[in-house]
Amino acid sequence: MNNHNYFVKNLAKLNIFLNTQLKKNLNKFNNFINSQLEKNLNKLNFIFKKDKLLALLSLKRIFLFNLVLFVSFSSYLSIPHLYDNKKIVANVKNQLSENLNLDFNLSNNYKYNLFPRPNFEFKAGSFLNQVESSGEVKIYISPKYLLFPNKIKILDVILNKTNFNLNKKNYNFFTKLLNSNFSNFNLKIKDSNIFYKNIVNDVLFINRIKDLKYFYDIKNLENVLLSKNEIFNIFYEIKVTDDPINEKIISKVNFKFINLQIENSYNYSSYKKNGLIELIYNKNKSEGVYNLEKNTFNFNYLDKSKNQNYKYNGSISLKPFFSEFSGELNELSSDILLNSNSILVQLLKTGILNNDNLNINTKINAKQISSFRDVTNLLLSAKISEGLVDINETQLELKNYADFKITDSLIYTDNNNLILDALISINIKDSNEVYKIFQTPLKNRKKITKIQFNLIYNFDQQTANLNSIKVNDVINKNVNETLNQLIFKGTKLQNRIYIKNLANKAIEGYSG
Numbered sequence: 001m002n003n004h005n006y007f008v009k010n011l012a013k014l015n016i017f018l019n020t021q022l023k024k025n026l027n028k029f030n031n032f033i034n035s036q037l038e039k040n041l042n043k044l045n046f047i048f049k050k051d052k053l054l055a056l057l058s059l060k061r062i063f064l065f066n067l068v069l070f071v072s073f074s075s076y077l078s079i080p081h082l083y084d085n086k087k088i089v090a091n092v093k094n095q096l097s098e099n100l101n102l103d104f105n106l107s108n109n110y111k112y113n114l115f116p117r118p119n120f121e122f123k124a125g126s127f128l129n130q131v132e133s134s135g136e137v138k139i140y141i142s143p144k145y146l147l148f149p150n151k152i153k154i155l156d157v158i159l160n161k162t163n164f165n166l167n168k169k170n171y172n173f174f175t176k177l178l179n180s181n182f183s184n185f186n187l188k189i190k191d192s193n194i195f196y197k198n199i200v201n202d203v204l205f206i207n208r209i210k211d212l213k214y215f216y217d218i219k220n221l222e223n224v225l226l227s228k229n230e231i232f233n234i235f236y237e238i239k240v241t242d243d244p245i246n247e248k249i250i251s252k253v254n255f256k257f258i259n260l261q262i263e264n265s266y267n268y269s270s271y272k273k274n275g276l277i278e279l280i281y282n283k284n285k286s287e288g289v290y291n292l293e294k295n296t297f298n299f300n301y302l303d304k305s306k307n308q309n310y311k312y313n314g315s316i317s318l319k320p321f322f323s324e325f326s327g328e329l330n331e332l333s334s335d336i337l338l339n340s341n342s343i344l345v346q347l348l349k350t351g352i353l354n355n356d357n358l359n360i361n362t363k364i365n366a367k368q369i370s371s372f373r374d375v376t377n378l379l380l381s382a383k384i385s386e387g388l389v390d391i392n393e394t395q396l397e398l399k400n401y402a403d404f405k406i407t408d409s410l411i412y413t414d415n416n417n418l419i420l421d422a423l424i425s426i427n428i429k430d431s432n433e434v435y436k437i438f439q440t441p442l443k444n445r446k447k448i449t450k451i452q453f454n455l456i457y458n459f460d461q462q463t464a465n466l467n468s469i470k471v472n473d474v475i476n477k478n479v480n481e482t483l484n485q486l487i488f489k490g491t492k493l494q495n496r497i498y499i500k501n502l503a504n505k506a507i508e509g510y511s512g
Contacts, residue, residue: 088152092120092139095154099181106137117155118143135162135192154185162192168318171196175249178223178242182216189213204357207231217241232350258343277301281343288312295319301327325362332366332378334492340418340460348411349418353384360384371492374399374437391422401433402426418459426451438503444511448472453483462488471510478509 089108096104111121122137140156166173174194177187189212196204212227225240240251247269253262259282266275273292278285288301295318302311314325336342347353353360364380381393394406409422428434428449435445453469464486469479483506488495 087150088120091150091152092154095184096157099154099184100157100177100187101180104137136160156186156188158188158190159192160190162189164192164194165197166194167197167201174225175240177214178225178240178249180214180223182214182223187214202357204355205231205352221245232352234350258346260343321357322359323361325360327362327364329364329366331368331370332364332380334369334371337369338459338462340462345418345459348389349413349416351413353389354387354412356387358384358387369396391420398434398437401430401437402428417461420455420457420459422455424453424455435507438500438507440504440507444504444508446507446511464488476510479506482506482509 086108089106089110093104093106096102106122111123113119113121117140119138119140122139136159138156138158138160139154140158142153142155144153164173180187189209192209192212194207194209196207208230210228210230212225212229214223214225216222217224220241222244223242225238227238227240229236229238234255235257237254237256238251240249242249247267249266249268251262251264251266253264255261261280262277263280264275264277267273271293275290277288277290279287285304286301287304288299290297290299297316297318298314300311300313303309309331310327310329312325312327314323316323336344339345360383362380362382364378364382366378366380367376369375369378376397376399378396379394380391381395382389382391389411390409391411392407392409394409396404398404403426405425405427407423407425409420411418411420413419428451431448432445434448448471450473451469451471452473453466456465456467457463466483466486467480469475469483471479483502486499486502488498490498
């Protein structure tokens with residue numbers, strides 16, 4: 001019993017000791033938490049006091065800070081106004097010469113502009129030692145080294161409203177510029193013109209530059225030329241790259257309005273230059289190879305479709321300028337010759353070929369003409385000389401029954417309409433077979449050996465005027481009245497029926 005009481009007493013003492021220790025520790029913990037909360041609340045009270053917050057974010061202080069910042073920045077950008085003109089121009093010219101290998105004749109009188117980026121503007125300064133030129137030059141500089149005039153770096157060079165005069169000596173000026181170092185800055189040309197001149201300094205044609213840019217492609221490690229141009233009211237885009245590793249210049253020209261793309265790869269590694277050209281016109285692909293040696297350019301051009309239809313070859317003499325082309329086709333599309341929207345008709349309408357300095361002879365042999373199954377063996381002979389375009393000596397056959405020949409011809413534009421004026425001679429070998437083609441009634445089948453008439457054909461309006469019609473060397477009034485005007489406005493089938501009916505009406509008038 002005594003032992004039990006002793007155990008109970010000790011247990012009670014232990015319980016009292018533990019309770020006192022827990023109370024002490026809890027009081028310390030509560031005091032620590034309360035002190036931390038009080039400190040943080042004091043900080044929050046400071047932040048959220050209205051008067052102190054407004055003082056910190058005072059509009060006056062913000063405005064003053066921005067004003068000081070703007071004045072400081074503007075003052076820094078205005079430092080070039082204090083430069084020695086001669087020294088800064090010399091520095092700029094050295095950078096241009098080192099990177100572009102061009103001698104810019106920049107005046108010491110220039111204008112410094114802060115906006116949109118720091119730049120020096122040279123008005124009406126002549127420049128470029130390799131090509132006669134004049135215009136405005138803007139040199140955009142890096143603001144990083146404005147405190148050190150000798151360390152100023154060029155970021156961009158922009159030529160604006162510039163006239164470039166090119167001739168036979170510097171015709172490849174823009175291509176040669178691709179050999180420059182564009183890793184340091186870009187070269188841009190805007191709203192400018194290129195005048196191409198002949199030996200006697202006459203202007204052959206003018207190319208308008210809307211937007212041109214030279215830059216270095218870091219990814220492919222090559223210089224690139226991108227340009228938007230206009231020539232003879234024809235807009236086109238061009239991209240040229242210089243591949244120094246393979247020693248090739250690759251150019252891509254896009255004529256969107258006629259859906260024509262031209263890609264050219266030119267190898268300049270050897271003295272005898274050669275290249276490959278590919279054309280895509282309305283998804284039809286063709287390819288040509290060429291070589292250039294001294295003053296002669298030779299080429300071979302062929303169809304790359306599965307069923308090859310044509311091949312061409314030719315040569316161009318550059319000194320003096322003269323070119324000769326020939327080609328062979330299985331079938332020639334009538335749309336190329338007669339459709340007002342064809343690339344050939346549109347090219348003739350531009351007037352680009354009506355140049356006194358162009359001399360071109362072309363002969364094309366076509367076994368068949370599409371849409372005209374009875375017309376065979378076309379020999380198209382075209383000549384451009386002293387600004388005139390003709391198709392004299394062009395011949396074709398109506399199967400084996402009649403031969404057609406064109407003489408005294410001229411192709412020209414009148415009120416933006418393309419016109420062919422020519423004398424047509426028809427030698428009839430078998431008039432009976434010709435009558436069969438036109439399904440002429442037997443009673444009207446008189447023997448005819450020769451027909452001759454003057455033709456005026458309007459490609460745009462698709463009309464033909466026939467006059468001075470002679471049958472067997474005699475002018476017949478009825479025939480002339482019937483065939484005075486032909487209008488081709490229907491489908492190809494309707495036009496064939498129209499011609500057949502009109503021809504039979506004229507034959508009936510001739511037979512009496």
